[in-house]
Structures are given as C-alpha cells and as structure tokens.
Amino acid sequence: KQEVTQIPAALSVPEGENLVLNCSFTDSAIYNLQWFRQDPGKGLTSLLLIQSSQREQTSGRLNASLDKSSGRSTLYIAASQPGDSATYLCAVTRGGATNKLIFGTGTLLAVQP
Amino acid sequence: KAGVTQTPRYLIKTRGQQVTLSCSPISGHRSVSWYQQTPGQGLQFLFEYFSETQRNKGNFPGRFSGRQFSNSRSEMNVSTLELGDSALYLCASSSWPRQGHEQYFGPGTRLTVT
Numbered sequence: 753k754q755e756v757t758q759i760p761a762a763l764s765v766p767e768g769e770n771l772v773l774n775c776s777f778t779d780s781a782i783y784n785l786q787w788f789r790q791d792p793g794k795g796l797t798s799l800l801l802i803q804s805s806q807r808e809q810t811s812g813r814l815n816a817s818l819d820k821s822s823g824r825s826t827l828y829i830a831a832s833q834p835g836d837s838a839t840y841l842c843a844v845t846r847g848g849a850t851n852k853l854i855f856g857t858g859t860l861l862a863v864q865p
Numbered sequence: 866k867a868g869v870t871q872t873p874r875y876l877i878k879t880r881g882q883q884v885t886l887s888c889s890p891i892s893g894h895r896s897v898s899w900y901q902q903t904p905g906q907g908l909q910f911l912f913e914y915f916s917e918t919q920r921n922k923g924n925f926p927g928r929f930s931g932r933q934f935s936n937s938r939s940e941m942n943v944s945t946l947e948l949g950d951s952a953l954y955l956c957a958s959s960s961w962p963r964q965g966h967e968q969y970f971g972p973g974t975r976l977t978v979t
Contacts, residue, residue, distance in 0.1 A: 784966060795869075795955055796970040841908070850921045851896055851961040853968060855908040 754779045756844060756856035764862040769832050773859045775825040775842035783847025787816050787827050789838040790858075796841065800827070804847075832863045867892065869958050869971035877977045883944040886974045890937050890958030897939040898968070899931060902953040911954075914939055915961065943976075951978045 755778045765771050775785070784803050788796040800809045800816040802825065808817040815828040825842055839860050843853040870889045878884050890897050899911040910923040914933035931941040937958075943950055953975050957968040 786968065788970070793953070793975070795871075795972040796957075798967060798969055801967040843908075845966065851898060851913055851959055851966055851968070852910050852921055852923075853898070853900075853908075853957070854910075855900075857907055 754782075754844065754846070754854045756842060756854055758840075758842060758856035758859050760859060761857065762860040762862075764864060765832055766864050767832060767834060769863075770828070770830050771832055771861070773827040773829070773840050773842075773861070775827070775856050777823045777825075777844050777854075777856075779846075780820045780823050781846065782820065782844040785816075785818055785825050785842060785844050786853070787814075787825075788841045788843065790841060791838050799840075829861075832861075834863045834865045837861055837863050869956055869969055871954075871956050871971035871974050873974060874972065875975045875977075877979060878946050879979055880946055880948060882946050883942065884946060884976060885940055885942045886954055886956075886976075888939045888941075888956030888958075888971060890939070890956075891969055894958040894960055894969075895937050896959040896961040897933055897937065898957045898959070899939070899941050900955045900957065901925075902955060902973075903951075908955070911941065946978045948978050950976065952976060 757776045786801045787799040802818045813830040839858045841858045843855045898913040912922045933939045953973045955973045956971045959968045
C-alpha cells in the first residue's frame with residue numbers, strides 16, 4: 753500500500769531564504785508526482801507535475817525533483833516571499849486504470865517578512 | 866479557460882439529512898475525482914469518474930455516492946449525514962487518459978454537519 757510522507761510538518765523561514773520541502777513515497781511504481789499548495793480554507797493549486805520518466809521540473813522560483821528509485825521528491829523554493837506561506841502537498845498516482853491521487857501529510861510553510 | 870467550479874461553496878446541514886454537491890470540470894476534461902479533507906485524516910479519495918462511469922471508489926461507506934453526467938459535470942451525494950462528515954469536499958478534473966494527467970482542483974465545498 754502506497755504511503756506518502758512529508759517532512760518537515762511545519763517550517764518557518766525569514767523572507768528571502770531558499771528552502772527545500774521533502775516528500776517520500778514507499779512504492780516506487782508511480783506514474784507521476786504532483787506538488788500543490790493550499791491556502792487556508794481554499795482548494796488546491798497545482799504547482800508542478802513530474803512524470804515518472806522525468807528527473808525535475810521548473811516553474812519560476814520553484815524546482816521539483818524526482819528520484820523514483822529512492823522514493824523521494826523535493827520542492828525547492830528560491831528567494832522565499834511572505835506570499836509563499838501556505839500548506840504544500842505532494843501526491844502520487846499509480847497510473848494504469850486509475851487517476852487516483854495519494855496525498856502526503858503536507859508541510860505548513862510560514863515565510864516571515 | 867475557466868477552472869473547476871464547485872457549488873455550493875458552503876453548506877450547513879443537520880445530522881440525518883442528505884446533501885448533494887456539484888462539480889463542473891474544466892472544459893474538455895472528462896475525468897473527475899472527489900476527495901474529502903479533514904484535519905484528522907488529511908485528503909482522502911472518494912471516487913473517480915470518466916465518461917459517466919465510476920472507475921474507482923475509496924474506502925467510504927455506502928452513504929457516499931456520486932455520478933457523472935454526459936457533459937462531464939459530476940455530483941456527489943451523502944445521505945444520513947453524521948457529524949464526522951463535516952469536511953472540505955474537493956473536486957478535481959483531469960485530461961486523463963490523455964497525456965500528462967495533471968489534476969486541477971476546484972475551491973471546494975465546506976460542509977458543516979450540526
């Protein structure tokens with residue numbers, strides 16, 4: 753059974769710092785991995801999608817990497833801003849006949865001005 | 866292109882009542898999934914639909930049901946509401962099975978059961 757874990761559960765950094773969020777999954781047979789952010793009481797915003805055949809994806813100040821063999825993904829945020837404060841979630845899909853997302857526990861990020 | 870829309874945004878119901886939530890996917894997307902989010906359990910998969918067929922169902926009691934219409938809009942229904950059903954219900958749409966399968970979420974419906 754696939755389990756997804758995110759460390760740390762919470763993180764507080766000063767504005768301008770570069771930071772890394774971690775995501776681990778127990779079954780390496782994934783189809784893709786997606787990173788989301790969620791603001792309090794809101795829906796999920798897709799940040800980056802990495803296919804299982806890819807090693808990384810970049811969008812602006814965000815860079816996500818994937819190491820399927822070790823069951824790990826990282827989300828790197830450069831030059832953090834207070835507007836980056838949110839909960840960050842990673843999720844994997846198995847592929848095949850299902851598009852079901854299995855979510856991690858999330859990292860609550862606070863960027864202090 | 867309009868995003869995923871969910872209605873209503875907020876609902877307050879009493880134990881024992883039933884509720885219907887609606888989701889309209891991104892235009893052209895035929896795959897719709899539903900998730901329940903609670904502080905204690907996190908995000909849990911409810912079900913997924915493609916072309917009006919339920920392809921997968923999560924580990925929820927039979928009180929939770931859903932359907933998808935020919936225009937890809939989806940509804941989920943919860944009957945005989947319990948206090949524990951209070952949650953944020955999120956809908957996601959995707960281009961599955963076309964390449965990529967990136968999933969896009971709606972703003973959610975906040976259900977409070979009293």
